[in-house]
Amino acid sequence: MEKRIYIIGAGFAGQTIADDIKRKKIFGKVNAFIDDSKDLIGTKIDGIPVLGPIAGVTSILNNSDLDEAIIAIPSAPTERIREIYETLTKNGFSHIKILPGISQVINGTAHLVQTREIDPLDVLGRTPIAISLKESLNYLRGKRVLITGAGGSIGSELSRQLLSGGAERLYLFGHGENSICQIYRELRLLQSEGVGEKATIVPIIGDMRCREYTDYIIKQTKCNVIFHCAAYKHVPMMEENQVSAIENNVYGTKNLLDAAIKHKVERFVLISTDKAVSPVSIYGVSKMLCEKLVLDAAKKTDGQSFMFVRFGNVLGSRGSLLPLFQNQIKTGGPVTITDKKMVRYFMTIPEACSLVLQTGGVGENGKSYLLDMGDPVKIIDLAEQIIRFSGLEPYKDIDVKIVGARKGERLVEPLWLKEENPVPTKYKKILELNNIEYDSDYLEKLLEEMKPICFYTPDREADFRNKEKLINILCENCKSLKDFYREIKNDNQKRTDLL
Incomplete structure (x- = not known):
């Protein structure tokens, strides 16, 4: 039939x-x-x-x-x-x-x-703003664009939207061959069906932690624009693998920035996160340092434009709440949330990526940008909506269970520091922040101090992968992390005393 x-x-x-x-x-x-x-x-x-x-x-x-x-x-x-x-x-x-x-x-x-x-993304939340990509992507016409972390949620959506930008080449860079293969095949299929414009799509498997390889790739590709999306980003996972978080996120970004400066990349856009604001997790500190590295690199450029774009949670990204809740519903529940009072700022992946692409064109060297995320959403309300989308009734068919905060989580994720004082730009949903920079010598000294922990160094074997030493260094250089870890330590001591 x-x-x-x-x-x-x-x-x-x-x-x-x-x-x-x-x-x-x-x-x-x-x-x-x-x-x-x-x-x-x-x-x-x-x-x-x-x-x-x-x-x-x-x-x-x-x-x-x-x-x-x-x-x-x-x-x-x-x-x-x-x-x-x-x-x-x-x-x-x-x-x-x-x-x-x-x-x-x-x-x-x-x-x-x-x-x-x-899926729930289509019926939940507010209506995304419409941006004319063909107009906002004019700055990429005829250019070579490299997307790091191209197999991830943000990187892959940027890649899809970039098909309409008229770029000469799209370089899909990542260290996971399966995810890069998947987005490469998808883009080729979209092109074969007439979506977007002609562009040569090149998959690149590699690791930014290797300084020499990163320099080689930026030199060989002759890329004009870099969208840096690659990062280890699962907070609880990174709290279990603190050294890897700093090694990959901080030093990988530093390698990429140095290569971009050296080989005259025209534009560099770092994708950042609200967890970089007064960070209480190793992941958050790593992204805060990435922001500082971009601002520092911008001072060393010659006619180039280096910037970062910060935003909150995106609905539907891998490891985010939406797929987690959906999997919990499929197995009969319960859907688990941290606290009834927990809230997050949300935006759909396509809207966030459209705004990032627009910012990449209109942003200026050494500037910090923040996407306007709208009003915060209560996580418990989101959980109940997703259960109803699945055709079930909360607390009747699927229970909602409060499980308490995981390490590195907080009830509210601020989007900016008071001193950053975001102000509107002439572009809807794009705000500009006051820069809070680190002194170049201070930043260089901090990276040198952490380097033997992240990379094997002869005569410093005792430091290699020493996470306790790394945490101490980070706490001494980040008050919010130090206060958070002290609070955890005190809570653990109280529990021990009660036993």
Whole structure:
């Protein structure tokens, strides 16, 4: 039996997807468009009837398990997508896909290959702002762009959006061959289906911790722009592997910056995090030091632009709350959260990446930028919403359990220090921070002090991988970390005394 497809939205995006399906013939047959436009309802587009309105007509469709709905309204706000999704599920549609509201689609291109299964990201949170990528990426036209950590959540989405930038080459740099292979294949598939512009895509497997190799890669690729996304970033995991966090994040960034300065890379954009603000984890300290390294490197450039962009949590990144909650729901729960009072700032990955790409073009050398994350979201509310999205009832079908803070976690993650005083730029959702820099000699001395711990040094064998010494050094150079570790130590002592 042939699958019947109903396309929600009879506009340009829906029509081009219908053309794609008709041309390929293997995905089923478009049975109808469903739309709210009174001018279109009752007409036919290329022989396909337009039914509507959406809220009324879906209940009379005789759909089967084979039937599929594709929501093709890329400009629709999140609230409208949520309404359509609830209408479809209430009326028996179990196979629902969506054409994401990314800038490439808003700019007028739409392809079946861009559709995917709908997920909580599409119906939760606020409506992302629309940015014209083709306009904001003009600075990359004809350039060679290197993305570190290209197989990660942020790096891979940057790579997808960069297909519309007109870059001559995209270098996908990472040390995980599986993730780099996956995004490389995906980008090639998107190109073969007509998404984006022509660009040579080059996968590069390597490790930034090797200074000589990093220098070699930047020299050989002759890249003009670097988006530095690569980092070890799972807080509890890095609290168990403190030396690796500093080795990879700090020294890897230093190697990349030195090579970028030496080989005249035009633009360097570091992706930073709210956990770098008054850090209470080794990961947070590592990212704070990366920010300082970028600001220090900016003073040594010659006509280049080095900057960082900081933002909070992104919904859906690997290891983040969303996939964790979804996995817990699949296994019957409970969904675990730290505290009822815990809040986080959230933004979707595509929106964050669009803003990062825009900042990379308009940002100035030695400047610090912060993405406007909107209002904070209570984690317990997010957990309950995701349970309901899964068709279940919180506390009835799936329990929500409070488990307490893990090491390196806090109830609220500030996005900036008071002294940084973020101010709006003329670009929506992009704020500029006052720089808080480290003296170059101080920064160099700190890195020299930690180096024998992270890298084997003859006559310093006792220091190699000595995490206690590393923590002491970091605590002496970061008051917030020192205070946090002291608090943990006191709590542990209190528990011991009670026993």
